């Protein structure tokens with residue numbers, strides 16, 4: 001049963017690592033593998049990792065191109081994009 005104990009301990013690190021990774025916009029499965037293969041280290045890595053949740057987006061009112069909220073000039077049509085109307089912003093699909 002020693003092997004089972006090791007698997008259990010590894011998963012007890014891997015599962016929270018995966019959950020944190022997913023909460024930060026990453027892949028649950030990827031972080032599950034990292035956290036399981038590198039117990040402790042993987043958990044630390046995901047806690048320290050950059051939050052990868054996407055920036056909010058909006059639509060250019062002139063050419064309808066989807067651009068990030070921080071973009072001030074539309075890269076397609078060159079239109080100045082000022083503070084957006086809240087109805088024009090949306091979060092990208094996760």
Ligand SMILES: [Zn+2]
Pocket residue numbers: 060061062063064065074075076077078079
């Ligand atoms: Zn545009």
